[in-house]
Structures are given as C-alpha cells and as structure tokens.
Amino acid sequence: MLYLNLLILSISLNNIQSWVLENQLFQHKFALDYIQIPWHFLAMPFLYMFLINYLNIASKTYNLLKIVFPIFLLAIAAQISFVLYYSNIENNNYQDFVYEKYTSIEEIVSFIISIGLFVYSYYLLYRKENLFEKILSYDNLKWINTFFKLSSIGYLLWITALIIKISLNFKGFMFSYYPLRIYTTILIYWLGYQGLRQVRILKERQHIRKGIALETPSSSLNGLATNSKEKLTLTASNALSVTEEQYKKYQDSFSEIDFLIRTEKKFLLPRYTLQHLASEIDFSPSTLSFIINNIAGKTFVDYLNEMRVQQAKELLTNISYENYTIASIGLESGFNSKSTFFTVFKKHTGLTPFSYRKQSL
Numbered sequence: 001m002l003y004l005n006l007l008i009l010s011i012s013l014n015n016i017q018s019w020v021l022e023n024q025l026f027q028h029k030f031a032l033d034y035i036q037i038p039w040h041f042l043a044m045p046f047l048y049m050f051l052i053n054y055l056n057i058a059s060k061t062y063n064l065l066k067i068v069f070p071i072f073l074l075a076i077a078a079q080i081s082f083v084l085y086y087s088n089i090e091n092n093n094y095q096d097f098v099y100e101k102y103t104s105i106e107e108i109v110s111f112i113i114s115i116g117l118f119v120y121s122y123y124l125l126y127r128k129e130n131l132f133e134k135i136l137s138y139d140n141l142k143w144i145n146t147f148f149k150l151s152s153i154g155y156l157l158w159i160t161a162l163i164i165k166i167s168l169n170f171k172g173f174m175f176s177y178y179p180l181r182i183y184t185t186i187l188i189y190w191l192g193y194q195g196l197r198q199v200r201i202l203k204e205r206q207h208i209r210k211g212i213a214l215e216t217p218s219s220s221l222n223g224l225a226t227n228s229k230e231k232l233t234l235t236a237s238n239a240l241s242v243t244e245e246q247y248k249k250y251q252d253s254f255s256e257i258d259f260l261i262r263t264e265k266k267f268l269l270p271r272y273t274l275q276h277l278a279s280e281i282d283f284s285p286s287t288l289s290f291i292i293n294n295i296a297g298k299t300f301v302d303y304l305n306e307m308r309v310q311q312a313k314e315l316l317t318n319i320s321y322e323n324y325t326i327a328s329i330g331l332e333s334g335f336n337s338k339s340t341f342f343t344v345f346k347k348h349t350g351l352t353p354f355s356y357r358k359q360s361l
Helices: 002-022 040-054 065-086 092-127 129-136 142-167 174-214 219-229 236-241 244-263 274-280 285-296 300-316 326-332 338-349 353-360
Strands: none
Touching: 002 040, 002 174, 040 065, 040 092, 040 142, 065 092, 092 142, 142 174, 174 326, 244 274, 244 285, 244 300, 274 285, 285 300, 300 326, 300 338, 300 353, 326 338, 326 353, 338 353
16 A cells, blocks of 8 residues: 555655646746656656555565666756756756756656556466466456556657657657646556455455355355255156166266355356366366256356355354455356346345345445
C-alpha cells in the first residue's frame, strides 16, 4: 500500500506542478521558482515496487528504486545548478527557451527509463507466473493486466506530447500535455480504487481461507452428500446399456468421488474440472461424467456449484464475516468471478447474496 500511495502521489504532484507552471503562479519571482521537480521519474518505479511486493516476489527480483531514486535526486541537483548558472540572464524569454530545452532532454531520459521499467514489469507479470503462484490463488490479477493496458495509452500520449513540444521548438506546447494530464488523473483515481479494493479482498480471502481450512465438512454439506447417494433411476436409454451390477459399481465409485471432493474441498477450486478429477483417480473424464450425471442427477459443474452455494450460504450467515465483501465470500466459495457467483447463487436460492445475507443475519 505504501508504494501504491507513493505512485498516486507522484503522478498527482506532477500534474499539480504542471498546472502551477502553466498559470505562471511562481515564475520569475526568484530564480529557483523555475525548478520543475521531475516527479515523472518516480511514477513507474513506484508501480514496479508495488507490483513485486503485491506479488510477494520482492526477494526474487531487483529493487530498482535504489537505482532510480538517486537519478531523481541527481536530476533535481542538475536543475538547480542549471537555473543558478542562467539566473543572471535578463531576457526571460530566452531563459524559458533554454530551460524548456534542457528539461525536455531530462524528460526524454525519464521516458526511456520509465518505458524500460514498464516492459520489465510486463515481463514479470506475464512470463513469470511460477514466481507468484500463491497470489494467483487469491487474485487472478485481471485488474493489474487492465492497468498495464491503460498505461500503454498513457505512454502514447506522453510520447506524442514530447514530439509536439520539440516540433514547436519548445514554445506554445502546453496544450499537447492536456490529454496526458486528464488521462493520468483519471487513471490514478481508477488505480487507487482498484488497489484499495483488491488489497481488502486479498486480506479477507486469506482470513476466510484460514477459517475454512480449520473446519471439517459441515453437517449441511454432509446432508447434500446423503441426498446425492440416494439411488436414482437411470434414463431408459442408459438402462439398456448398464447392468444392475455395473450400476452398483457406479454408485460405489460415486460415493468415493463424492467423499474425495467434499473432504478435500475440491469444490473450492474455481477451475477444478473433470480432467483434474480424472488425473487423481483411475477413471476417464467421459466415465466420470457418465457416473456423476446419472448417480448425482446433475452435470459435474452443477454438482460442484451446489456445494459452492452451500459454502457461500454458511459464510454469508457467519457473523465473523458480516462486514466482508460479497466478492470475497463468493471467490472463497469456489466461484471464479463475482458475476458468476451472483448468477449461480440466485439460480439455486432465488435470492441475491446481498438479499440472502440481509434476511439471514
């Protein structure tokens, strides 16, 4: 959270500084009011530090902030030296021209460093998933992927503004930065909201998961298991191809499958498929599908979702989690998204998770 807040602060300060300079609130009052602190140097390094700490891979990667921050301080010192050197020039217009030319070189260096860190961070996120398997079990990182896509638009706006600035010979170029300032302002609000929300959900999910791990299969889930084991009548087409002895074997096999899924809480895995189950027991996916369809009387997905809904109902009515987000509860019940959770839950209960919690607590 520290690095996320610092990222938002650095972009905010950069935008505020641009507004102050454009409105000439301080220019030419005294020499050092020319100083434009290059906050843009720090934005991508802070994002990088947030990323590696959120993914819990800081110990396996480089702390590039140790390299970039001294460059940031050096850039400030160089600006002060530059301004002091040219402070005796009486022609303010010439002083403005020289200073803008100098800061443009500084900005190009910042852009190169920033885009390099952006590419490296992208590489870590998309090519090194084996480094952060633990966080992937709590967060699919789609929001971070979205942020990188949105950031790429920001870089296009930045390079466009720089090109216009240089092509206009460093005069009357401020309009070229308007789209960038507006876009980054919207982006940091979006990032702040998503970051705070995702960190909250992460902590809630960790706490819920610890609680679930300490539990034994609940009585309600055991009740579902009992109902699932009741002998069901095969359809006429299947009855012709399955003997009574084979059907008895399928019932026994289903009991073992059901026991495995419930005791090991396989239904809490959002991407658990027949292929995963088949790899754990000596059956082909097609045979497993046949057994579950005819013994449980439902598809494999519906069979798992019934247990997931039951788990969610228990969490929603647990006073320990009454202030937890619906998303955290749904995701920790085995659903792969909040929207899927709402759809399936309402299908099974006739109520939304919000309504069910409100009625039950």
